[in-house]
Amino acid sequence: MTNAGALRANPTSDVERAWLRIRGHLRESAGTRLFDQWLKPLALGACDEADTVRLTLPSAFMTNWVRNNYAERLTQEFRALLPQVTTVIIETATVSAPLPVLTAVDVQPVVNEPSPIAAIGGARPALDSRFTFDRFVVDASNRVALNAAQALAEPGPPRFSPLFLHSGTGMGKTHLMHAIGTAFLAAQPSANVIYMSAERFMFEFVQAMRARDTFAFKARLRSVDLLMIDDLQFIAGKDATQEEFFYTINEVVSAGKRLVVSADRCPQALDGVEARILSRLSVGFVADIKPAEIELRRAILARKLVDLPEVTVPADVLELLSVRLTSSIRELEGALNRLVAYAQLTGESIDMDFTHATLGDVLRGVQKRVTIDEIQRAVSTYFELKPIELVSARRARVVARPRQIAMYLAKRLTTRSLPEIGRKFGGRDHSTVIHAVRRIEQLRDSDVDVDSAVRVLLRELEG
Missing domain, CATH: 1.10.1750.10 (DnaA protein, C-terminal DNA-binding domain)
Known part of the structure; x- marks a missing residue:
């Protein structure tokens, strides 16, 4: 049988194998920040046509962005591995199943080859094992938030609940939330934990209302031992969602369960969020993460390099990244990941010239902002x-x-x-x-x- 015939004989597995490799290419070339935000949610969709690949995303906004920026790249990647593919369709998933509660077995190790992400209807969420307390680089800007997170994850009756974490984008809120879930499940393997974004909360609630099955939605969220909601600001102005959110967090806290909520600003500054929600969240512990100073940025890069023992990055390059990339930790780590990936793909050594050539757009983007x-x-x-x-x-x-x-x-x-x-x-x-x-x-x-x-x-x- 010819190679083409073999592909036609078992197209699904070949597409899945190709998708594994393509995701790896995307992760390396795009950098962690961009990949995690836009490309990681891409999932293979069902398709019966041998010359067509369908990729799905959870929202129309993300679909439009990926179409505009990566449609041609994705088509080329699939064609390079599967010559019979002529069309790659990027669309919004229309079917959604609720996020299941997490148990200890759902804390998955990270492997070098990224695992395929299923369509929303079959996806099983997992806490990222990279985001643990011992991998969280700490200094004065985030020590209070770390201590509060560790306290909430301890077994026994919670010392406080809810915990409200706030900071700018990419400063470590999500890292701490994953770390809380991982530590809590390690101490109590039978506990029920749900981690979801506020946007996902809203999406599932709307789907439940349309299906006239809000009871199951409410029961699932209110029966957990630890509920974590990320990026609360995304439900601002959504009245029906906020009402359900208020009753959910009220019952979780009243039952003595743990609640963690994050946002990009403190409760009092969340415009468009109901006062009763903000009041409920404020009675627990509110911890902010301040922008990382240069010493912390240096320490974070040093910690990242521990995971890359085969990579050599000169001190002057690390200093350049520490000095210039100040807006978020995610941006800093993403730049280092991109630099290392490009060096490995090209076989070149990392030096200042290579850094400017590879990260020119990033470094130019952080030039002084003039008023x-x-x-x-x-x-x-x-x-x-x-x-x-x-x-x-x-x-x-x-x-x-x-x-x-x-x-x-x-x-x-x-x-x-x-x-x-x-x-x-x-x-x-x-x-x-x-x-x-x-x-x-x-x-x-x-x-x-x-x-x-x-x-x-x-x-x-x-x-």
């Missing part, structure tokens, strides 16, 4: 004006031209909209900003003084 106030101060200083003159009604050329330059720089260096820029310059209309931008663009081609001023200011503001 309109900073632009106004810099322009005023350069032209020896008072900052208030740039927002005044004066139309004399000595003020008008610097004002136009400042508007031009605001449009170029910030993400503010034209109306927002106009408001920052004395409440001017957006058409005034458009005129200023076009005028400075013209003058930079014909007026040496204007072009020189813009160049100097750009260097100063971009640092």
Whole structure:
């Protein structure tokens, strides 16, 4: 039998094997942050056509993003492994089954070859064994949150409940939640644990209402020993979901069970979330994780390298990543993973040139963010004006031209909209900003003084 014939004889297993390899390629090339957020939820869907592969995602938003950014890449990957595949369809899953409770056997070890993720209807969730307490790098910025998480995971009556964790994206909240679940199940293997995102909570609740089976949904969540809900901010403004969420957490806490909730800000700052929910969450322990200082970022990279003994990353490269990538731990780890993956795929050594070539887009993306106030101060200083003159009604050329330059720089260096820029310059209309931008663009081609001023200011503001 020919190779093509063999593929046709057993297409499902060949597709699954190809998907395993493709997921591995995606994980290495995209980096942990992007892969976990967008590509990890991809699942093989049912398909009877030998030349077609169906991939599903849990939401239309994720489906659109992957279609726009990875449709061509996925098609090429499948064609390279399975020449008979001509079409890869990326679609939103339409059938959902509820997340089962977790037991100790559901804490799965991480292996080098990523396991296939089933469609939502058959997926069995697992706590990530990489995210444990002993792998959580700690300093003053997150020590209180770690101590609280460890206390909640201890056997016996909980010292407090709920535990509310909050921080910016990628600072370690999800790591701590997985660690709580893993430690709790290790101490009490027969315990029932559910970990889910607030978005999943909302999705399952809506599905239960449509199926007129909310009783089973409520009973499952309220019978657990430990309930963990991640990213609470996603139910802001969803009144029906919030009502059910309130009754769920109220019953869990009243029954003396453990509840952990995370969000990207403290309870008092969660706009669009009902006051009674925030009040209930605030009676437990609220712990924040502050942005990681440079020493913690260095320690996190060092801890990551312990898991990569065959990889050599020079100290100057590690320092570059520690200094430049400050927004989140996830971004920092993702950059290191991407760097290592590219080095392994190309066979090159990691040095500063290789790092800039590989992470150029990442490093450029974290350049200094400039504000309109900073632009106004810099322009005023350069032209020896008072900052208030740039927002005044004066139309004399000595003020008008610097004002136009400042508007031009605001449009170029910030993400503010034209109306927002106009408001920052004395409440001017957006058409005034458009005129200023076009005028400075013209003058930079014909007026040496204007072009020189813009160049100097750009260097100063971009640092």
